[in-house]
Amino acid sequence: MRKILIIIVIILATLLITFILVNEPRPDGKSGVEAEQLANKILTAVNYQGWTKVGAVKWSFRDSHHFLWDKKRNLVELLWDDYKVLLNPETQAGLAYQNEALVAGKETEDLLEKAWSYFANDSFWLVAPFKLRDPGTKRELVKTDRGDALLVTYQSGGVTPGDSYLWIVDDEGLPVAWKMWVNIIPIGGMEFSWESWDTYTNGVKLASLHSGMFELEITGIATADTILEFTSGQDPFSALLKN
Secondary structure (H helix, E strand, O other), X not given: OHHHHHHHHHHHHHHHHHHHHHOXXXXXXXXXXXXXXXXXXXXXXXXXXXXXXXXXXXXXXXXXXXXXXXXXXXXXXXXXXXXXXXXXXXXXXXXXXXOOEEOOOHHHHHHHHHHHHHXXXXXXXXXXXXXXXXXXXXXXXXXXEOEEEEEEEEOOOOOOOOOEEEEEEOOOOOEEEEEEEOOOOOOOOEEEEOEEXXXXXXXXXXXXXXXXXXXXXXXXXXXXXXXXHOOOXXXXXXXXXXX
C-alpha cells in the first residue's frame, strides 16, 4: 500500500511540475483591422475561395476514425471499430449500424452523439484554417517573438465553446503551428505543428501532420467536386435521406 501511495505522489508531483513549467496564460490580443488582415492572409494562403467549391472530402484520423463528408449537403459517413454512422452534423440526426445491422433505441442516440463529437474534433484538425470566421468567432492580433499571430476564440459552437487557438504563420500566411487554450486540456498554450501541406481540388491546401507532445497524423486525404466521385456514382446517404 505504501508503495502505491509513493507512486501516486510521484505522478501527481510530475504533473504539477509539468503544469508549472509548460502552462501559459492565454495572451491578450487586439481586435480590429490588423487582426482581420492577418485572417485574410491565412485564408488566402490555404485558398479559402477554392475550399468553398469543394464538394466532398474523405480522410482517416489517426487510422481509427474514417470519414466520408458530403460537404455540399453537409452529411457525414463515419466508420470506426464495427460501427458505421450516417450523420447530419447540423441536426445531429442520423442512422447507426453495428456490423451492418441497424441499431435502434438509446444506443442509436449514444452512437450519434459520439459520431458528432468525433466529427467536430477530427475535422477541426483538418480544416480549422478555413473556420477563422465561423459564426461566434472572435479574432485578435497578438504580437509574438515569432511575428504577428492570430488568436481565434470560438465563443459558441463545437464541442467545447470558449476554446482559443493562436495561429503562428510563415511569411506567406500559411500556418506552421498553433497554441491551444481548450477546456479538455488543463495545460494552456500547448503547441502542435501544422505541417506536411499538400494541394488538393481547386488549389486547396491541407496539412496532414501535427507534432507536439505527441504526433497526430491524418491519412487518406482526398477531395472531389461531388461525393459520387468517391462512391462510383452511388449515394451513400440514400438511407438517411429516406429516413
